[in-house]
Amino acid sequence: MPICQCCGRKWPYKEVIKSFFIINRQGQKCIYCGAAQFQTVGSSQRFVTLTLPVWILILILANILHLSLMRIVISAFAGSFISVVLIYPFALELSSHRSGSLGGKKG
Numbered sequence: 481m482p483i484c485q486c487c488g489r490k491w492p493y494k495e496v497i498k499s500f501f502i503i504n505r506q507g508q509k510c511i512y513c514g515a516a517q518f519q520t521v522g523s524s525q526r527f528v529t530l531t532l533p534v535w536i537l538i539l540i541l542a543n544i545l546h547l548s549l550m551r552i553v554i555s556a557f558a559g560s561f562i563s564v565v566l567i568y569p570f571a572l573e574l575s576s577h578r579s580g581s582l583g584g585k586k587g
C-alpha cells in the first residue's frame with residue numbers, strides 16, 4: 481500500500497482504489513494530513529507493466545476461444561477491474577509533487 485510522502489502514513493485500500501480515478505488529474509488529499517499527493521511516473525509505468533500480462537492473456541483467450549466482440553469487451557472490463565482491484569494498490573507510489581519521479585531519485 482502507498483505511503484503519504486508528507487505524513488508517512490499508509491493509505492487504506494479504499495482510498496487507494498478511489499485515487500485511481502482522480503489522482504492523475506488533480507492529485508488526491510491524504511485522509512490523514514490533507515496534503516495533496518500525486519502518482520509518481522515510476523508507479524504509473526509499473527502499473528502498466530504489471531497489467532500487460534492480463535491484457536495479453538485476454539487477447540490470447542479471445543483468439544483461442546473465438547470470442548465474439550461482446551465477450552471481448554466484457555473480458556476487457558473484467559481485466560480492467562481485476563487490474564485496478566488487485567494490482568493498482570501495490571503499484572501506486574505517492575509523491576508530494578505533481579512531476580513526481582520525473583528525473584528524480586528514489587531514496
Ligand SMILES: [Zn+2]
Pocket residue numbers: 484485486487488489510511512513514515
Ligand atoms: Zn499524509
